[in-house]
Amino acid sequence: MNLTAIITSLLTLLAGIGVFLLACQMMSSNLEAASSEKLKKLFSKASGNKLLGVGIGALGTAAIQSSGATTVMTIGFVNAGIISLTQAAAIIYGANIGTTVTAQIVALGMLGGNSVSTSVIFSAFAGLGAFLGIFAKKSSGKTLGGILAGFGMLFVGLELMSGSMESFAALDSVKSFLAGISSPLLLVALGAIFTAIIQSSSVMTSIALTMVVTGLIGIDQGIYLTMGSNIGSCVVAVIAGITSGTNAKRTALIHLLFNCSGVVLFMLAALCLGCFDVSYGTMFEKLFPSAPQVQLAMFHTFFNTVTVAIMLPLTGGLVSLVKKMIPEKPVVQDAEFSLRYVDDNMLRTPPVAVSQVKREILRMAGIALENIDRSLEMATQLDFSQKSLFERDERQLNFINRELIAFVVHLSSQSGLGEKDRLYLSGTYRSVRDLERIGDYAENIVEYATALANSGQQFSDDAKYEISQMKTLLHQLYGYAIDAYQNESFEALDKANVVEEEIDDYTRRMEEGHIVRMEKGICTPAVGAQYLELSSNAERIADHMINIAKSIRTLVKQKV
Numbered sequence: 001m002n003l004t005a006i007i008t009s010l011l012t013l014l015a016g017i018g019v020f021l022l023a024c025q026m027m028s029s030n031l032e033a034a035s036s037e038k039l040k041k042l043f044s045k046a047s048g049n050k051l052l053g054v055g056i057g058a059l060g061t062a063a064i065q066s067s068g069a070t071t072v073m074t075i076g077f078v079n080a081g082i083i084s085l086t087q088a089a090a091i092i093y094g095a096n097i098g099t100t101v102t103a104q105i106v107a108l109g110m111l112g113g114n115s116v117s118t119s120v121i122f123s124a125f126a127g128l129g130a131f132l133g134i135f136a137k138k139s140s141g142k143t144l145g146g147i148l149a150g151f152g153m154l155f156v157g158l159e160l161m162s163g164s165m166e167s168f169a170a171l172d173s174v175k176s177f178l179a180g181i182s183s184p185l186l187l188v189a190l191g192a193i194f195t196a197i198i199q200s201s202s203v204m205t206s207i208a209l210t211m212v213v214t215g216l217i218g219i220d221q222g223i224y225l226t227m228g229s230n231i232g233s234c235v236v237a238v239i240a241g242i243t244s245g246t247n248a249k250r251t252a253l254i255h256l257l258f259n260c261s262g263v264v265l266f267m268l269a270a271l272c273l274g275c276f277d278v279s280y281g282t283m284f285e286k287l288f289p290s291a292p293q294v295q296l297a298m299f300h301t302f303f304n305t306v307t308v309a310i311m312l313p314l315t316g317g318l319v320s321l322v323k324k325m326i327p328e329k330p331v332v333q334d335a336e337f338s339l340r341y342v343d344d345n346m347l348r349t350p351p352v353a354v355s356q357v358k359r360e361i362l363r364m365a366g367i368a369l370e371n372i373d374r375s376l377e378m379a380t381q382l383d384f385s386q387k388s389l390f391e392r393d394e395r396q397l398n399f400i401n402r403e404l405i406a407f408v409v410h411l412s413s414q415s416g417l418g419e420k421d422r423l424y425l426s427g428t429y430r431s432v433r434d435l436e437r438i439g440d441y442a443e444n445i446v447e448y449a450t451a452l453a454n455s456g457q458q459f460s461d462d463a464k465y466e467i468s469q470m471k472t473l474l475h476q477l478y479g480y481a482i483d484a485y486q487n488e489s490f491e492a493l494d495k496a497n498v499v500e501e502e503i504d505d506y507t508r509r510m511e512e513g514h515i516v517r518m519e520k521g522i523c524t525p526a527v528g529a530q531y532l533e534l535s536s537n538a539e540r541i542a543d544h545m546i547n548i549a550k551s552i553r554t555l556v557k558q559k560v
Contacts, residue, residue: 005167006167008167009164009167009168010164012160012161012163012164012167013160013161013164013165015160016157016158016159016160016161016162016163016164017157017161017198017203017207018157019153019156019157019160020153020154020157020158020161020203020206021157021198021200021203022153022157023150023152023153023154023156023157024066024102024150024154024200024202024203025150026146026149026150026153027146027147027150027151027154029146029415030143030144030146030147030150030415050086050087050089050090050312050315051090051312052090053087053088053089053090053091053093053094054090054091054093054094054097054308054312055094056090056091056094057070057074057090057091057092057093057094057095057096057097057098058094058095058097058098059094059098060091060094060095060098061094061095061097061098061099061101062098062101066099067095067096067098067233068199068200068233068236068237068348069348069349070091070092070095070098070349071092071095071236071237071255072236072237072345072346072348072349073345073346073348073349073352074088074091074092074095074251075088075237075241075251075252075345076248076342076343076345076346076349076353076356078247078248078250078251079245079247079248079343079345085247085250085251085254085319085322085323086315086316086319088251088254089251089254089258089315089318089319090312090315092237092251092254092255092258093258093308093311093312094308096230096258096259096304096307096308097301097304097308099201099202099233099304100297100300100301100304100305102202102205102206103202103205103206103209103226103296103297103300103301104297104301105154106154106158106205106206106209106293106297107209107291107293107294107296107297107298109122109154109155109158110158110162110209110210110213110293120155120159122151122152122154122155123152123155123156123159124152125148125149125151125152125155126148126149126151126152126153126155126156127152128148128149128152129144129145129146129147129148129149129150129151129152130145130149131145132144132145132148132149133145133146133149139418139419140419143418158210161206161207161210162210162214165210165211165213165214165216166214168214168216178211178216178217178221179217179218181217181221182221184224184267184270185267187221187224187225187228188224188225188227188228188231188263188267189228190225190228191204191208191224191225191226191227191228191229191231191232192228192229192231192232193228193232194207194228194229194232195228195229195231195232195233195235196232196235197232199235199236200233201229201230201232201233204225204226204228204229204232205226205229205296205300208222208225208226208229208296209222209293209296209297212292212293212295212296213292213293218281219280219281219284219285219292219295219296220279220280220281222292222296223280223281223284223296223299226296226300226303227262227263227266227267227303228263230259230262230263230303230304231256231259231260231263233259234252234255234256234259237251237252237255237256238252238255238256241253246326246328248345249326250319250322250323250326253322253325253326254318254319254322257318257321257322258307258311258318259307261307261311262303262304262306262307262310262311265307265310266280266303266306266307280299281295284296284298284299337395337396337399337400339360339400339403339404339407340359340360340363341356341357341359341360341363342356342357342360342404342407344407344410347410347411347414350411350414350415350417350421351417351418351421353411353414354411354417354421354424354425357404357407357408357411357425358424358486360400360404361404361428361431361432361435361485362482362485362486363400364397364400364401364404364432364435365435365478365482365548367393367396367397367400367439368397368435368438368439369475369478370393371390371393371394371397371439371442371443372438372442372471372474372541373471374386374387374389374390374442374446375390375442375443375445375446375449376445376467376468376470376471378390378445378446378449378450379445379446379448379449379452379459379467379534380459380464380467380468382449382452382453382458384449384450384453387446390442390446393439394439394442394443397435397436397439398436400432401432401433401435401436404428404432405428405429405432408425408428408429408432411425412425412426420555423554423555424554424555426554427551427554427555430547430551431485431547431548431551434544434545434547434548435544435548437540437544438541438544438545441537441538441540441541441544442537442541444533444537445534445537445538448530448533448534451530452527452530455526457524457526457527458527459523459527459530460517460522460523460527462513462517462522463513463514463517463523463527463531466506466509466510466513467534469506470503470506470507470535470538473499473502473503473506473542474503474538474541474542474545476499477496477499477500477503477542477545477546478545480492480493480495480496480499480549481496481545481546481548481549482548482549484496484549484552485548485549485551488552488555489552490552492549493549493550493552496545496546496549497546497549500542500543500545500546503538503539503542504539504542507535507536507538507539510531510535511532511535514528514531514532514535
């Protein structure tokens with residue numbers, strides 16, 4: 001084999017790795033888009049049940065073909081306070097089981113003797129998917145095309161890698177060099193380092209599979225490389241954890257300790273087996289004879305499943321350990337406010353990030369309602385004891401408006417979003433603006449109250465009663481509007497429309513009542529001006545509330 005052939009083989013190997021990585025990314029993003037609603041519901045069910053957490057992690061990772069994405073998403077949930085460290089640990093355990101699905105698919109694709117190999121058959125899906133993606137008119141068809149194309153490209157990449165491996169296998173010098181790497185510790189380290197570089201344990205495992213099948217390395221060498229890939233896969237989580245809060249860092253550490261513990265336990269077990277001249281390779285060769293790809297894929301599943309079974313009962317101790325290793329630090333307010341339910345780590349899992357955006361908007365709506373109540377209380381009672389709280393929450397509304405819109409802009413540019421998610425995000429800009437404007441109108445009402453107090457005047461008892469009735473109507477509208485927005489309920493939207501019309505009628509009656517009081521000399525012109533402005537602002541608050549409810553019209557195909 002001359003120098004040209006060696007260079008060709010190296011370039012072919014690099015091409016194969018590149019195609020495989022792109023295929024993984026394509027499959028992951030399109031699977032996320034196709035299963036976005038189910039994925040969001042799945043992760044919303046995370047509870048204190050550790051077995052349920054393992055199941056959620058396994059199913060979620062199998063669905064999106066990315067344990068890294070699942071882990072980063074889990075870190076985001078912990079950082080937002082949505083799930084506990086114990087729940088996060090269980091989901092991460094499950095993600096390690098779910099990621100073994102890729103190796104099983106790859107092993108299946110390598111089967112085939114003299115007949116047409118399954119790898120060639122599966123590779124053909126790349127062409128089918130490409131045609132479907134190009135000619136499909138609906139987004140669902142394009143998403144399915146992306147999934148099929150990604151699936152097929154996995155095996156195109158494998159074929160390229162396998163071909164380059166076969167070329168290297170023909171070189172006695174290469175085989176002798178690789179055969180000399182027999183130290184389990186060195187193989188584990190190599191697997192970890194390479195996985196950390198490419199940030200994909202699936203690629204590392206697949207390379208190990210092709211090397212075993214082509215005879216470049218033995219089954220035991222492939223096993224230790226695969227074990228090392230589990231450690232290297234923690235890099236993504238560690239990077240995500242470093243840039244987040246204390247609990248996010250703890251979650252990343254749980255992931256690292258869990259994966260390292262599994263490797264240590266299996267290494268110790270290997271030493272014990274060695275005393276009886278038994279290795280993992282010989283065990284799985286007997287279980288799955290004449291199928292080295294199946295042997296390695298099955299070990300990968302066995303390794304992760306057994307590690308989970310051992311570590312699951314020890315989760316409480318592991319959580320306590322990481323809390324001691326990363327203790328709570330005194331709270332230092334680098335910034336006055338922060339988003340509670342979203343952070344940039346969630347951009348790795350767009351469908352789930354969309355559901356978190358909705359939670360952040362609902363939180364914003366609650367803050368806006370509290371400020372409406374405070375402003376009307378100040379206007380009627382001239383009690384300014386809560387003015388500092390009002391001003392703080394007004395600044396918070398402005399902060400959420402600014403930061404959440406910036407997050408949605410980044411989220412909207414991500415792949416892996418379904419058509420409904422994109423429609424929802426396109427409407428969030430207006431919904432967030434509506435809530436920010438509600439806060440501004442509440443601020444106007446506080447200004448009217450301040451002007452009244454400074455003038456030594458106040459609203460009449462009749463005016464105060466009308467304002468209290470308006471407050472009741474605004475609460476009714478808020479309840480229906482939020483129900484419609486949160487649950488995509490057209491029944492709630494209809495009720496909200498009725499109340500909004502009642503508010504329009506009521507503000508007209510407020511104006512008429514004001515004129516009567518003016519004629520009777522009950523109200524002064526100065527007080528009357530403030531009252532008219534207040535009623536006008538209340539009506540505009542109602543307009544923005546109903547806008548939020550009406551945003552569901554673009555999401556649900558129903559005639560309204």
